[in-house]
Amino acid sequence: MDMMKxxxxxxxxxxxxxxxxxxxxxxxxxxxxxxxxxxxEIAAVCNAAxxxxxxxxxxxxxxxxxxxxxxxxxxxxxxxxxSAFLLGSGVxxxxxxxxxxxxxxxxxxxxxxxxxxxxxxxxxxxxDNNLVLLEKTCKYAPAKIYFSCLWLGMILNTVxxxxxxxxxxxxxxxxxxxxxxxxxxMFFVGACALLLLSFLDNALPxxxxxxxxxxxxxxxxxxxxxxxxxxxxxxxxxxxxxxxxFALFVAATIKSTAKLYA
Amino acid sequence: xxxxxxxxxxxxxxxxxxxxxxxxxxxGVYGLLGPNGAGKTTLMKMLVDILTPSEGEVCLxxxxxxxxxxxxxxxxxxxxxxxxxYKNFSARKFLKYIAALKGITGKTADKKIEDLLNxxxxxxxxxxxxxxxxxxxxxxxxxxxxxxxxxxxxxxxEPTAGLDPQERIRFRNIISELSExxxxxxxxxxxxxxxxxxxxxxxxxxxxVLKIDTTDRLLQEVEGKVWSATVSxxxxxxIKSQYIIGNIIxxxxxxxxxxxxxxxxxxxxxxxxxxxxxxxxxxxxxxVL
Numbered sequence: 139m140d141m142m143k144x145x146x147x148x149x150x151x152x153x154x155x156x157x158x159x160x161x162x163x164x165x166x167x168x169x170x171x172x173x174x175x176x177x178x179e180i181a182a183v184c185n186a187a188x189x190x191x192x193x194x195x196x197x198x199x200x201x202x203x204x205x206x207x208x209x210x211x212x213x214x215x216x217x218x219x220x221s222a223f224l225l226g227s228g229v230x231x232x233x234x235x236x237x238x239x240x241x242x243x244x245x246x247x248x249x250x251x252x253x254x255x256x257x258x259x260x261x262x263x264x265x266d267n268n269l270v271l272l273e274k275t276c277k278y279a280p281a282k283i284y285f286s287c288l289w290l291g292m293i294l295n296t297v298x299x300x301x302x303x304x305x306x307x308x309x310x311x312x313x314x315x316x317x318x319x320x321x322x323x324m325f326f327v328g329a330c331a332l333l334l335l336s337f338l339d340n341a342l343p344x345x346x347x348x349x350x351x352x353x354x355x356x357x358x359x360x361x362x363x364x365x366x367x368x369x370x371x372x373x374x375x376x377x378x379x380x381x382x383x384f385a386l387f388v389a390a391t392i393k394s395t396a397k398l399y400a
Numbered sequence: 401x402x403x404x405x406x407x408x409x410x411x412x413x414x415x416x417x418x419x420x421x422x423x424x425x426x427x428g429v430y431g432l433l434g435p436n437g438a439g440k441t442t443l444m445k446m447l448v449d450i451l452t453p454s455e456g457e458v459c460l461x462x463x464x465x466x467x468x469x470x471x472x473x474x475x476x477x478x479x480x481x482x483x484x485x486y487k488n489f490s491a492r493k494f495l496k497y498i499a500a501l502k503g504i505t506g507k508t509a510d511k512k513i514e515d516l517l518n519x520x521x522x523x524x525x526x527x528x529x530x531x532x533x534x535x536x537x538x539x540x541x542x543x544x545x546x547x548x549x550x551x552x553x554x555x556x557x558e559p560t561a562g563l564d565p566q567e568r569i570r571f572r573n574i575i576s577e578l579s580e581x582x583x584x585x586x587x588x589x590x591x592x593x594x595x596x597x598x599x600x601x602x603x604x605x606x607x608x609v610l611k612i613d614t615t616d617r618l619l620q621e622v623e624g625k626v627w628s629a630t631v632s633x634x635x636x637x638x639i640k641s642q643y644i645i646g647n648i649i650x651x652x653x654x655x656x657x658x659x660x661x662x663x664x665x666x667x668x669x670x671x672x673x674x675x676x677x678x679x680x681x682x683x684x685x686x687x688v689l
Binding site: 205208268272274277278279280 | 448450478480482485486489498500502503545549
């Protein structure tokens, strides 16, 4: 009531400067019934506004994928994958300087899974079960973040393989065959690595797997008989192989995620 | 806000770790007291939904916490018994990572992290790798990460283990300040910490809840049951297996013992005011580790 009185006193002086229409508007607003709002409703609206405004407002959606990308880069997976790619590329580029010739198909197929293997080794190397317990109590489920990081890593691996094939092996007679073999190897060896990851407590066996794969695949794929089979394989066979290895990789990501974050 | 536990049970193979526990928690600090193997950590893991109960449920304001999912975890701050960290991360980077998992990023996270590093006294070592931190420093990082999202429910498992007395006092003050509108459950073997900050104590034994009461009422229960006596060494060797001994101090003229017993012992002794440790000894016996 005191406030209304004060308002009335102020309003009298205020009204003098207004036109007739404006005065009518002010009076009709003043006389309009104001619905009562309970304290609980006011508190609820204030809390909703407060939680909205404490969220940083940007044009990008602060959501799950931002957290995934943050976790991916914070845990240096990006740098591991990229470093593995640089290592492989360095080996390839150094070959012209030596007299040792390796079939590009063999080299690409052998090196293509290295980035994702490096990612898997990185994930296992610093894994701490006590930290996993802590991560499970956070807002974003670590299983979903790990699953998403895995696919982010595989997308990055794919991009690097495509780049390597296009740039390093420019002029190679059958680039499509090169890509098919590389992607099949990438998904198949990646699946094996993830399945191993779900049973291991340390990263050494995975490192050994990577070494055996690179050396073994390079040697085997340089054998003329094996190269001949690959070169004569049909497009259907390649597509079938790619679909199978991709499906295996999907199954392995689900299994390893479930095992690591059960 | 009310956190309710209904008939909570957890079995691991043939062993029952938590046995049909029920209670309700509202705002305030609750101490979880019990010997090793009483089921405290298992109970806490079920309260933070990282362990599925074999039977029963935990509800927040009447809704099962598993159904609430991220909505419950958003209100939660958990400090496990063993702090797991990425050893190659610096303190700031690790807190930034946990903040991101809790949905806090950008300048809000940066400011929060700086405030918390200051609060736990680790501002000067924010850039140092966690692999080089001492146990006490890691525990302080654990406390800092718990408070990142301003949780309404704090579950702290042995939060002061490894902290020096000054750090423990600082931690107690932090919890006391924060607990006004929060539910805080902390388990500790340092009973003096519980005595200073816990309003109510939940006593557990063999997976079950023995008692839930205020510290004052628990102390009243053992009022008149705590005795102090100075005995010779030979007499001490006789009585130590017959009575619950709370504390022993070697003196020049013998051994000063603190005995917890319903009736006055048969030798000369004086009644003394009980402390919370005496309550522990009363329920679990003086030789419990």
